Amino acid sequence: MTTSTTFWLLFCVLAPTLLGLATLWLPKKAITARTLLALLGPVLSFAILVQHLATHGVSSITAPVASPVVEWIPILHMNLSFMTDGLGGFFGLLVSGIGILIVLYARGYFGPDEASLYRFYPTLGFFTTAMMGIVLSDYLLVTVMFWELTSISSFLLIGWDRYDKHAVKLAMQAFFTTGLGGMFLMGGVLMLGYATGINHDEGLWRWSEVLTQGAARFNPSDPLIIAAFGLMLFGATTKSAQWPFHYWLPGAMAAPTPVSAYLHSATMVKAGVFLVGRMFPVFAVLQIWGNIIIPLGAFTMVLGALIALNQHDLKRIFAYTTVSQLGLLICMYGLGSLHYEGHPNIEWDITQIANHAFYKAPLFIIAGALGHYISRDITQLNGAFKKQPWMVITMLLGGYALAAGPGTISFPAKEFFLHAIYDAHESIGSWWMLLMAMAAITAMCNVAIFVRLLTTLMGWPGGMKPASGHGHDDHGAHGEHEHEHGFWAQLIWIPALVLVSLQYVGGLMPGLWSQWFAPLETNMYHFAEGVPGALHAFMHPGVPLYVSLVAIAAGVTVGLSGLMRGAIVDVHDRIYPAMYWLAVTGGGRAFRTIQTGRFRNYLVFVLLAFLAAYVAAMILDPAMMDVPPAESPFEFVPGVLLGVIICATSILMPIVQSRVVRVIILGSCGFSVVGMYLLYQAPDLALTQLMFEIISVILFVLVLRMLPDLKETDRASGRWWRFSLGTLTGLAIGWLTFISAQSGAEPKLGEFFAKNSYTGTPDTQGRGGGGHNIVNVTLVDFRGFDTLGEITVLSIAALGVFSLFPRRKPLPTELEFDDSVVRGATA
Amino acid sequence: MTISSPVLRNSMRLILPLTLLYALYAMLKGHNEPGGGFIGGMIFATAICTYRMSHGFAAQLRLMPIHPRYLIFLGLGMALGTSAIPLLFGYPFLRSAVGEFHLPFSAHPFHYASAMAFDLGVMLVVVGVAVGMITQLSEELE
Known part of the structure; x- marks a missing residue:
């Protein structure tokens, strides 16, 4: 690899933004040209990345190779270098690949709405770049920078409808929550670099170094390392919507559906999972890895699934199942720190991440499409099959994968997870039963949601019936946009079909899937020969299979029954408003108490502080x-x-x-x-x-x-x-x-x-100083900075006086003005 | 704020040029003798304000026909510029150049320090601030 490799990968990261910005030069009417130009961005990213992986191979996780360093800000440990190991390379392909489909879907979704498309593509490109930067950067602080860029771009996208105060509030909620996590992440990264550099010339500031030398340099009981890990994990959990920070994700559904499908199912929320996966090879030796991550992920998983079942809005249902699935993935990495038969207790983790993206994005896409043509409220969708057969079929294909039915890649993915729980009995004793019960409840909810979707959309008995009194307050409700016709109109569901078909490729042709994914995977132990097919589980029955079968049976029962059909409000939705109230109202009160505007009171504070210091x-x-x-x-x-x-x-x-x-x-x-x-x-x-x-x-x-x-x-x-x-x-x-x-x-x-x-x-x-007057030399030379600061303060004070007392009368332009005083004096 | 006292008015005509000269002298000589930009600026401002008291605003305008804020801009710019120029030559911020050169009709070498330009900036700021504030406030009162 030469430096040009780094520049190619830099271009791969930047291409979506550059081409997104380029679309601004096109005339507003040229929406087809705009779509094609915007499409070129992620296509280029995808192509460059595929080319790179084909030429240089997937970098191994134990001896990762990053591209040569191009210096950017060396003093801050921020340089350009990219690492395409299995995890980073897979996420890069996922982000750019789904990015391509989202560009097309947005064309179908926004239809002939020129103004929206004009604004949408550059913002989407910005987000794609930020995400590509996270997953490919080798320098930790560059990753942190792109991490914050995803927060900013997702803020822009969630608050898409600028005149909708509710949407803007939700955008701020997401921004503050994930941005706060970003701050923690930065603190963790800085602490890690510091802690690893104590007895060495340099700390570890690159992922490739962390992965190769981390194990040697970490002392698992070093409080600094544990604190660094805790901070970084906090960043990951806010981004990946783990309890109790999951509230921002359903809130982010205020965004247009292309954004929801992209950010909130496939990419941004996965950034946290990505980070946990990145840290996994070295940090999993920490005692607290499993102690924190397993319960956190498992609880989020169950909570998300239960709330999802009690929702009516399709987007909210899928948002909460996303929360649930993210909990599952985090929990999976937590279980990976345990050992079973001498191997880490984790199998085909990238396949499990891919599985979620390949069904969740299609579900969102179709939810948006149905909302466009009929309604997004499931109670309004009874018998939708007759109106929009293709959309409904695509959605049901995705729903079947959500339920982890045999024949999809989702099925072996869920089996892997259940196996991991079962195998954990070696390390955590009977706690595995609790985890297994939680996984079973989650699976049951997912199956119930699928059954409910199936019966409702097909108009079969047992489906949801229209209830009185519902409101559409989210973006993308029926009739919001003008409908597109012809070829472009079909783009509102075709991308979903493309994605969901990958689910069935994996499920029905496991050999092909294994061929694609085996180079990317690092954790293959019991299934090193490939992803098992649908029949494998039935040929080798065990506790995991029985649990799945029980969950499926229970799910079908619950789905058909009248249980849990209401729409509940998540209690965690109050967290952010409460914090906001505390900050704004409480801050205002504190301000009014302290800032009385009376000099005398301020002086009392200063003097009291001085006396306290004196004492x-x-x-x-x-x-x-x-x-x-x-x-x-x-x-x-x-x-x-x-x-x-x-x-x-x-x-x-x-x-x-x-x-x-x-x-x-x-x-x-x-x-x-x-x-x-x-x-x-x-x-x-x-x-x-x-x-x-x-x-x-x-x-x-x-x-x-x-x-x-x-x-x-x-x-x-x-x-x-x-x-x-x-x-x-x-x-x-x-x-x-x-x-x-x-x-x-x-x-x-x-x-x-x-x-x-x-x-x-x-x-x-x-x-x-070259002067004999000590006072003056001190002022202008030794303490020159002080003097510069003082005269700046003086100037600001004078400007304050000038603006406090604006000139009421114009300056006398004629110098003879009011000369009488002078003349009278001299006379 | 004008005080109509003939004594003050006439003595000011004598005092003013001397004071202004002294202010400049104090500023220029400040590196080696008592004085400096800050003091020079203060003396200058005091002289102008006293002149204003004795002769009125119009007379002050004739003496200083620009708004004092321009002095502030100029002075701050000069001080900042002098501080920043060493950066161009690879020296730290505020490094002053010290040296000597010979004037044609003088036996003594002329000693200079670039800090003087900085001091001149300080003086301009001080004059601008003091005169500006007093002008603005007395105008508000009148």
Whole structure:
């Protein structure tokens, strides 16, 4: 592999976005050209990836080979390099392949709606690129970057209907949930890189390194590694909609159906599964891998299935079955950490992931199509077969796979999972029975959903009947878009048929499937010769088969019975609104409590914090309160006199009522300080202070004349309290100044500046400021950054004044304006 | 805010040029003697504000016929520019160049530091801010 390989793969990642953006150049009317151009993006990605895999082979998981590094931001450990192992390569093909079908489906779905297609293709391309980036990037932080890009692009796609406030809210919900997970993921990646780099030159920042050297470098009991794993897992669970974060996924159904079919069945939600699969080879040695992942996945699986059964909207049904299936996949990787007969307890994991994509995307596609022509509410679809036979047949083919019927790849996939649970009895004892019961309930719900779909859509007895009172509040309800006619109209269901047919290829021709997938798989132990066919399970009966049969029987019964036919609201839907309320309303209250807009209150906070810090320092270092053994500070009479004036003015300040008088007192205090500076031979400071006092007195007088008078009651309230706070602060600061002036032993900063101000010493690599005035050299050279910051702050303050008091009258353009004052003066 | 005092008005005509000159001197000489951009700017601003008090707004406008905010922009730009130029030569931000060159009619070499341009920027900002604020506020009062 050469560097050009990296660039080809980079193009493979970027192609959907680039061509998606290119469609913006086409005239709005040219929708056929637009579709074809947008189609080219994922087609190119798919083709390049296939070509790459064919030339370089699938990188093995134990000795992964990434493409040569092209430096991007080396200092942040973000470079361009891509790794196409079985998992990454499979996901790349899945994302680009389904991307192709979704581009076509969107053309059929949006029909002749030019404006929507104009906006849709670039956004879809953006998402495809983000997803390809996640699965192919070799650098962990690049993966994290693309991970966040999927959150952003899915936000854009879920909130597609910008004028629908509900949809926008749901888009934000998905964005915040998955974005939060992304933050955790980033933290985990950074911690992993740090932890693995402690005793080495460099940490592990590349997947290929993590996979090869991770096992050697990890200490499974290192708390940093465990924490890194926990954070990364949190990221994966939010993205893959695991309990309790699964609420965002059904919420994301507000998106147009092409988006739901793509993001929420096949790709984005799989990013979490992908991440778990990526971490599996090295992190599975951690004790907590199985302890967390198995229960989490299993619980999500059952919960999703039970809620799915109690829904009416087709998209919501499939959304919750997706939640359920994602739980199953996560649980599968959890079980993989256990061992059975010396092998990891996992079989053909990529096939199990592919299985879900190949039936769930078609189900969504047809749900959108039926919603387009009839309704998406299952109670309204009784007898839909007579109206849309092809769509209904495709949906039932997908539904049969959902039920994991024999003849689909779904059947062996489910058998693998049940086997994994059964084989886990070696490691986890009788807990396997609980897991098996959960899997059986899930399977039963899936079968029941299929039976319900079958009877309803065909109009057979036992199907769902129209119920009164239903509402369509989601996008894509009947009549939303103009219908397309002719060839393009058929695209609304053909992509689904293409995808679902893969299910039956796998089910009926397992040899072909094994030939395709065996190079991608890494976990093949008991079935190393290939995916078993439909008959295999029946030839080798065992507990898993009996459980499946019981589940199927129960599922058919439940599906035909009147049980669980309502539409329930998931209680977890309240999580996000509650958090949102807490953040917005609670934050608002906290803000109004703290930000009173009164300077006096802010000052109280600052002074209290200062006093608290002072007391803490005093407790930690009691020597601070010792009187330093120094000569009396009261030996220099002029200094003492000025000090008395300063103290007297300070005491007068709170006693005097009028503000203007106060300003004058403050000024006299300042001028006494100027005298003090002169006495102690600091002409720079004296000059600055003098000028500053003049200007600040002018400014104070100007501003105070604009302020309203304070009410007497307002002044009186809490006066003593404020007085004591002020006195305490003054004493504390005075004491600090006193002891810092007396501590002679420590080297002083001033000496450093004095030594280096002109020529410099070895401390400063022989460079000096080139000036004799230490104060000025400090300001413009040693502390130049400070000065730059200060003048910036000054400028901002001045701009604030300019904008607070907008000029009411125009500047006199003629300089003669109001000249009378001057003339009168000179006359 | 105008104070109609003939004494102040006439003495200001004498004091103003001297003060402004001194402000410039303090700024230029600041690297080696007491002074510097900040002080220079303060003196300059004080002089202008006092002039405004004695002669009025129109006279101030004649003296400084641009809005003070342009001084702020210019000064901040200068300070930032001087800080950033070393980056072009591969030095750290704010590295100052120090050197000497000989003037034709002077026996002493002229010592310079590029920090002076930075200081000039500081001075312009200080003048702009002080004069600008006082102008704006007194205009609001009038």
